[in-house]
Amino acid sequence: MTSKGHRRLLSIARPAEWSYRPAGLTYEIDLEDVQGFRWYYRMEGRYSIAIDQLSFARDFMLQSKVESLYTIVLYVTVSGDEFFPYRSLASDSITLYAPDTPFKVIYHHNMELYALTINICASFVENFLQERYPALAEAIQTAFARGPRHRFDLIRPLMYDILQCDKSAEVSALLFEARILEILSRITSAQETLAISDTAAERVTIKPEDVTALTEIAEYISDHYNRQILLKTLSSISLMSESKLKTLFKAQYGMTITEYIQKKRMSSAELLLISTDLPLAQISKIVGYANPSRFSELFRKYYGIAPSIYRAGK
Incomplete structure (x- = not known):
């Protein structure tokens, strides 16, 4: 879910009287159309992490534009449709969104939404690339621009590590940073491999x-x-x-x-x-x-x- 999507849900939420995780903040949403909770964690200028567990009384639309953020979404359970381009959302799938791309999704009311969203600041990604992969700056941009076409299964265990982390705030901060850096490393490496296979695929001419x-x-x-x-x-x-x-x-x-x-x-x-x-x-x-x-x-x-x-x- 994009930054604006987060803000829209947070605008209709209230701080919960209980904590979903030792780190971060928990919000309750109790409206006619949407019920559930959102857990939110943020490192200013670096990244934010959100966990949504929501049920909908009717189909619910979120529409916005990713703003200078690289976004990764793990849909644990979901039923819905995404646009730009169109695809049917599937449970246990991962989607990447590049900065400044449109975001429009309709969540269906027949299944609970359980999702982990990581928004990474573009400046943080740029610094990461300069330090570790200076020759592959375009690789990660291409990977995110490909959106749902490639799911990068190698990052799934890391996403679940973040989703299931219930350690203290100090330990969680260390784990989150380490996992996000590893996620970026794996996406960059995977895209480099895909670029090689894509070059071969481009040679397949269909009459x-x-x-x-x-x-x-x-x-x-x-x-x-x-x-x-x-x-x-x-x-x-x-x-x-x-x-x-x-x-x-x-x-x-x-x-x-x-x-x-x-x-x-x-x-x-x-x-x-x-x-x-x-x-x-x-x-x-x-x-x-x-x-x-x-x-x-x-x-x-x-x-x-x-x-x-x-x-x-x-």
């Missing part, structure tokens, strides 16, 4: 006729995602070899064919859970999984919680 074929494949999957789809079938439809199809599909859609099918199935399952009372076993079959346990496993992977719990919170 107009192949784009048309890939579009037909995507439409075929959308119509048949709940059935068994064989790679050789898609290869025949596209008039491409299986190897070429896999390479071009990932270059075009940013994910493998299997990931694309699973995403379609999970989106359909989410809609059925929210809008119907069908048993989970039946929903599992409808979206293409004969084994309900496998369906639940994949749903938990995508949304962070079991489908039964997701439905209960709708």
